[in-house]
Amino acid sequence: MGETMTKNTMILGIETSCDETAAAVVENGTMIRSNIVASQIKSHKRFGGVVPEIASRHHVEQITLVCEAALEEAKVTWNEIDAVAVTQGPGLVGALLVGISAAKALAFSKGIPLVAVNHIAGHIYANRLVADMHFPLVALIVSGGHTELVYMPEHGVYHLIGETRDDAAGEAFDKVARVLGLPYPGGPEIDRLSREAENPIEFPRAWLEEGSYDFSFSGLKSAVLNYVHNAEQRGEAINKANVAAGFQESVIEVLVEKTLRAVGEYGAKQLLVAGGVAANLGLREKMTAAAQKHAVELVIPPLKLCTDNAAMIAAAGTINYLKGVRADLSLNANPGLQLT
Amino acid sequence: MNVLAIDSSNVVMGVAITKGDTVLGELITNSKKNHSVRLMLAIEQLFIDAGIKPEEIDRIAVAEGPGSYTGVRIGVTIAKTMAWAMKKELVGLSSLEILAQNGLYFNGYLCPLFDARRGQVYTGLYRSNSTEVQAIESDRLILLTDWLAQLQSLDQPILFLGNDLALHWDRIQAFLGRQAVRARYTENNPRPSTLAFLAQKYPPVEAHAFTPRYLQLAEAEAKWLAKQEQKGQENGSLHTKSDD
Numbered sequence: 001m002g003e004t005m006t007k008n009t010m011i012l013g014i015e016t017s018c019d020e021t022a023a024a025v026v027e028n029g030t031m032i033r034s035n036i037v038a039s040q041i042k043s044h045k046r047f048g049g050v051v052p053e054i055a056s057r058h059h060v061e062q063i064t065l066v067c068e069a070a071l072e073e074a075k076v077t078w079n080e081i082d083a084v085a086v087t088q089g090p091g092l093v094g095a096l097l098v099g100i101s102a103a104k105a106l107a108f109s110k111g112i113p114l115v116a117v118n119h120i121a122g123h124i125y126a127n128r129l130v131a132d133m134h135f136p137l138v139a140l141i142v143s144g145g146h147t148e149l150v151y152m153p154e155h156g157v158y159h160l161i162g163e164t165r166d167d168a169a170g171e172a173f174d175k176v177a178r179v180l181g182l183p184y185p186g187g188p189e190i191d192r193l194s195r196e197a198e199n200p201i202e203f204p205r206a207w208l209e210e211g212s213y214d215f216s217f218s219g220l221k222s223a224v225l226n227y228v229h230n231a232e233q234r235g236e237a238i239n240k241a242n243v244a245a246g247f248q249e250s251v252i253e254v255l256v257e258k259t260l261r262a263v264g265e266y267g268a269k270q271l272l273v274a275g276g277v278a279a280n281l282g283l284r285e286k287m288t289a290a291a292q293k294h295a296v297e298l299v300i301p302p303l304k305l306c307t308d309n310a311a312m313i314a315a316a317g318t319i320n321y322l323k324g325v326r327a328d329l330s331l332n333a334n335p336g337l338q339l340t
Numbered sequence: 341m342n343v344l345a346i347d348s349s350n351v352v353m354g355v356a357i358t359k360g361d362t363v364l365g366e367l368i369t370n371s372k373k374n375h376s377v378r379l380m381l382a383i384e385q386l387f388i389d390a391g392i393k394p395e396e397i398d399r400i401a402v403a404e405g406p407g408s409y410t411g412v413r414i415g416v417t418i419a420k421t422m423a424w425a426m427k428k429e430l431v432g433l434s435s436l437e438i439l440a441q442n443g444l445y446f447n448g449y450l451c452p453l454f455d456a457r458r459g460q461v462y463t464g465l466y467r468s469n470s471t472e473v474q475a476i477e478s479d480r481l482i483l484l485t486d487w488l489a490q491l492q493s494l495d496q497p498i499l500f501l502g503n504d505l506a507l508h509w510d511r512i513q514a515f516l517g518r519q520a521v522r523a524r525y526t527e528n529n530p531r532p533s534t535l536a537f538l539a540q541k542y543p544p545v546e547a548h549a550f551t552p553r554y555l556q557l558a559e560a561e562a563k564w565l566a567k568q569e570q571k572g573q574e575n576g577s578l579h580t581k582s583d584d
């Protein structure tokens with residue numbers, strides 16, 4: 001094989017932090033060569049949420065299959081893979097351990113480096129698969145497990161400036177959806193229903209103390225639950241669309257306001273939005289309008305890259321790999337891993 | 341045949357490498373400390389100490405459970421991933437069958453046992469003809485008292501094996517008296533080298549499809565199935581999800 005001056009970096013990514021078993025090959029941290037996701041959503045739908053033990057069992061069934069499919073679709077051989085990048089946390093510990101065990105076995109079997117990746121960093125780097133990153137930047141990560149506002153002065157450097165003090169945004173969506181009798185997963189249903197609303201109900205906004213970038217959604221959730229229960233007690237039918245829209249507007253307004261305030265304070269050149277809730281159309285519209293008003297470049301990856309996937313893990317892992325950061329075979333899952 | 345054997349299904353974690361009839365190396369710990377941190381390191385170290393390269397292995401043998409769900413998954417995932425990546429044969433064996441081998445020269449019945457909490461045990465019944473240990477009753481998850489009541493009808497001594505006997509020995513003796521014999525010291529540790537040799541008697545399986553043997557459904561799944569069954573009965577339907 002002819003070696004050129006600039007060698008490409010080819011990373012196999014593995015992600016099993018929650019209910020998707022995923023493997024992907026990414027070239028130079030920017031180009032998706034393959035992105036395989038075995039979703040368990042149908043299995044967990046029966047229970048109205050992710051059951052950790054069942055998620056772990058499915059991961060064992062799928063893990064080598066998704067890895068093989070990722071290599072085949074990428075049309076690469078093991079010789080071309082520079083490293084295996086795997087999600088270390090945050091996530092479900094039993095689920096994380098399946099991906100980590102597989103990644104360690106691969107690193108050992110193939111004699112290639114092992115790189116540990118923070119799942120949140122992965123979500124941020126999903127953006128690099130669709131656009132160049134311009135620093136300094138501010139990233140909002142919103143999903144069923146996370147609501148985090150991160151400031152990045154450069155590649156691989158993360159400053160957590162705000163996070164949820166109770167429920168994650170996506171968690172609040174799911175709980176409200178359940179009360180409204182909507183199917184699981186509830187987020188997309190609420191988004192869809194909101195479009196039909198004529199008179200959204202006014203629910204409170206949780207701004208917290210002056211200047212805080214933290215979030216809180218449990219008060220809002222309780223307000224919605226109270227509203228629904230009170231109507232039930234009075235025997236009144238509720239307009240689900242108006243409740244959904246009122247709830248969603250409250251969440252979005254706080255997310256957008258705080259995020260754009262961070263963009264201003266940190267002089268961000270770019271605003272990234274990622275995580276499952278970034279697929280929410282209402283959020284996309286409001287964030288797009290606000291970014292335009294503040295003249296900051298906004299990047300939101302397409303749906304497939306917003307939800308959990310391994311291409312984002314490979315993309316974030318590429319940065320660690322090029323910085324020389326390595327994990328060894330003692331790598332353990334860290335369900336509460338902090339972004340540093 | 342050269343075999344790498346892996347057992348992280350219970351508290352005892354073991355790795356062995358055998359070459360033909362020889363045990364090149366074997367590592368056993370009996371410590372609850374983090375199999376996820378130690379197992380892959382142990383495999384790496386054993387290859388170095390045994391002076392053999394991973395490529396020289398023909399077959400990977402793994403304890404497939406029953407045992408700790410997480411522990412079983414760590415061992416099974418490492419074994420199936422290595423087998424797939426290095427194109428090696430894979431064999432999975434019952435964790436109880438491996439432990440039962442320690443009673444090869446016992447004249448009577450063999451009862452390997454792992455604690456499964458809430459008064460339950462993972463166990464099975466085996467018997468040796470001094471060249472081979474054979475299963476008499478299949479592996480199961482059962483209340484220890486129910487199991488002991490069944491064993492009372494046996495006409496010969498029963499050798500109980502496993503470190504978890506420390507938790508249950510009083511009860512076993514109360515039921516079986518002198519019919520119960522307690523394994524000692526090393527006999528209570530499942531040996532990975534035993535797994536390596538035993539695995540050579542079985543045909544290899546496909547790595548992708550290989551999964552642990554949990555011996556029970558996840559709790560949420562069991563409840564869901566029970567509910568479906570109830571619904572089916574209420575609707576007068578004979579067909580339930582569980583017999584699909």
Ligand SMILES: [Zn+2]
Nearest residue numbers: 119123143308
């Ligand atoms: Zn995620």
